[in-house]
Amino acid sequence: EADIYQTPRYLVIGTGKKITLECSQTMGHDKMYWYQQDPGMELHLIHYSYGVNSTEKGDLSSESTVSRIRTEHFPLTLESARPSHTSQYLCASSGVGGPSTGELFFGEGSRLTVL
Amino acid sequence: AQSVSQHNHHVILSEAASLELGCNYSYGGTVNLFWYVQYPGQHLQLLLKYFSGDPLVKGIKGFEAEFIKSKFSFNLRKPSVQWSDTAEYFCAVNNNAGNMLTFGGGTRLMVKP
Numbered sequence: 001e002a003d004i005y006q007t008p009r010y011l012v013i014g015t016g017k018k019i020t021l022e023c024s025q026t027m028g029h030d031k032m033y034w035y036q037q038d039p040g041m042e043l044h045l046i047h048y049s050y051g052v053n054s055t056e057k058g059d060l061s062s063e064s065t066v067s068r069i070r071t072e073h074f075p076l077t078l079e080s081a082r083p084s085h086t087s088q089y090l091c092a093s094s095g096v097g098g099p100s101t102g103e104l105f106f107g108e109g110s111r112l113t114v115l
Numbered sequence: 116a117q118s119v120s121q122h123n124h125h126v127i128l129s130e131a132a133s134l135e136l137g138c139n140y141s142y143g144g145t146v147n148l149f150w151y152v153q154y155p156g157q158h159l160q161l162l163l164k165y166f167s168g169d170p171l172v173k174g175i176k177g178f179e180a181e182f183i184k185s186k187f188s189f190n191l192r193k194p195s196v197q198w199s200d201t202a203e204y205f206c207a208v209n210n211n212a213g214n215m216l217t218f219g220g221g222t223r224l225m226v227k228p
Contacts, residue, residue, distance in 0.1 A: 004158075033215075035218075042119070042217075042218050042219060042220045042221070043205065043218040044218075045215055045216075048215065059217075090159065103161065104151075104161070104216060105158075106151075106158045106159035106160070107158055108156075109158070
């Protein structure tokens, strides 16, 4: 059972609003990730972090930003949401060995709709 | 850059039918390969993985996958599917030096009872 939690699970907001998607893990993992997934499409890595105060952009450009002030939290923020941001956002974490061991643990996702 | 292709976006099978989901990747070096599964309303979870050794890998719930290096493929198989196998299946790859997984587009499997 994965111990990684995302809130909210579903969010519908208007254009221009600021939103933060929360992600927390209780496994003490150093590495955390945000993936974006449109229906029927690949998961694309948009942000990752290897530890506190470490954040990097992934292979898909995103207007969102992330922070990693504490090991267990990796929130994602959109300062001004637009309809093009409508998507599902998946948070994941991994421990020793990281993705090389394949042991990514995923949250249940946050489905964002921007009207 | 590495990429992963899953050719079947939607598959519908009856219970007890055999399953094979295709996965091809593009990367010339040594890779690690994975299949993840997402059951309805649940999070993505690891189904099986290949690092080295026997190219036929067995995972949970009777699934297996075969790594064919010459074909750059890592197809997922199950001899007899059950209704509970209804889910979305994702193939993923990373190279030995990489720190990120690249995912395919997923295959949505529906098993009719």
